[in-house]
Every structure is written in structure tokens, then in C-alpha cells.
Amino acid sequence: MKEANDVILRTVSKAAVVIILTFSIHLFISGHHRPGGGFIGGLSFVAAIVLLFLVYGIDKVRRNIAVDFKKVAGIGVLISVFTGVGGMLAGKNFLYQTFGQVHLPVFGQTELATAVLFDVGVALAVIGTSLTIIMSIGDDR
Numbered sequence: 001m002k003e004a005n006d007v008i009l010r011t012v013s014k015a016a017v018v019i020i021l022t023f024s025i026h027l028f029i030s031g032h033h034r035p036g037g038g039f040i041g042g043l044s045f046v047a048a049i050v051l052l053f054l055v056y057g058i059d060k061v062r063r064n065i066a067v068d069f070k071k072v073a074g075i076g077v078l079i080s081v082f083t084g085v086g087g088m089l090a091g092k093n094f095l096y097q098t099f100g101q102v103h104l105p106v107f108g109q110t111e112l113a114t115a116v117l118f119d120v121g122v123a124l125a126v127i128g129t130s131l132t133i134i135m136s137i138g139d140d141r
Contacts, residue, residue: 006055009055010055010056013051013052013055016048016051017048017051017052020044020045020047020048020051021045021048023044024041024042024044024045024047024048025041027040027041027044028041028042028119028123029041031119032113032115032116032119037119037122038118038119038120038121038122038123038126039122039123039126041119041123042122042123042124042125042126042127042130043126043130045123045127046126046127046130046131046134049061049065049131050134053134053138058135058138058139062135069127069128069129069131069132069135070128070132071128072124072127072128072131073124073125073127073128073129073132074128075121075124075128076120076121076122076123076124076125076126076127076128077121077125078121079117079118079120079121079124080118080121080122080125081121083095083114083117083118083121084118086114087114095118096114097113097114097115098113098114099111099112099113099114099115100112
């Protein structure tokens with residue numbers, strides 16, 4: 001069987017994936033002070049990977065992104081839980097947020113908060129779970 005000539009689709013999808021991933025990072029970073037965060041940032045990241053699945057095929061993308069997404073989901077859940085337990089170890093409530101200002105060489109005065117760690121865990125859990133489900137559906141032949 002002859003392979004389809006889809007040069008335009010592949011070229012446009014590469015640009016679209018870069019745009020979606022950039023927007024995903026923006027959603028993740030802005031989530032602390034504005035709408036967004038780990039959940040929607042993770043889902044938009046998954047949307048970019050699904051676009052790659054549709055254009056290049058699940059097997060080719062899986063060969064190039066050799067990650068066990070079940071482990072990614074597990075690590076994300078652990079990060080989120082340990083972030084919550086950290087507040088309890090300090091004698092506060094579960095998921096108690098602490099934050100402070102630090103001076104970073106390139107960025108200057110920057111706020112660091114435990115909520116960002118929680119969002120990292122949520123993003124990893126969403127990415128791992130969603131891609132595991134999507135790939136298992138895609139493998140069901």
C-alpha cells in the first residue's frame with residue numbers, strides 16, 4: 001500500500017505542537033495567580049501529544065518518546081501527596097501552602113510556593129493518566 005503524501009499536514013502539525021506546548025507552559029505557570037495550573041496545563045500538553053499520534057501514528061511517537069506514562073502518573077501523585085503531607089509535618093493542615101521570596105540569578109526576586117510543587121504533581125498525574133488511557137485505547141485493535 002502506498003503511503004499518503006501529507007507534507008502539509010506534517011509541517012503544520014509541527015508548528016501547531018510547538019504552539020500548543022508553549023501555551024501549555026503558559027497555562028501551567030499562570031495558574032498560581034490566574035486561571036490555569038497543573039490540570040489544564042497537563043491536558044493541553046496531552047492535546048499536543050495526541051496531535052502527534054494522529055499525524056505520525058502512535059507507534060512512531062511511542063518510539064521517539066520512550067516514557068512509561070504509568071510511572072509519570074505515579075510520580076505525579078506522589079509529588080502531590082507529599083506536598084500535602086509537608087504541611088502536616090510542619091504542624092499545619094493537609095495541603096497547607098507556604099511561600100517565600102528568593103533571589104534567583106537570572107530572574108531576580110521570585111516567589112516560590114509549595115502550591116507550584118502541587119501543580120507539578122497534578123500536571124504529571126494528568127499527563128501520565130491521560131496518555132496511558134489514550135495509548136491503551138489506541139492499542140486496542
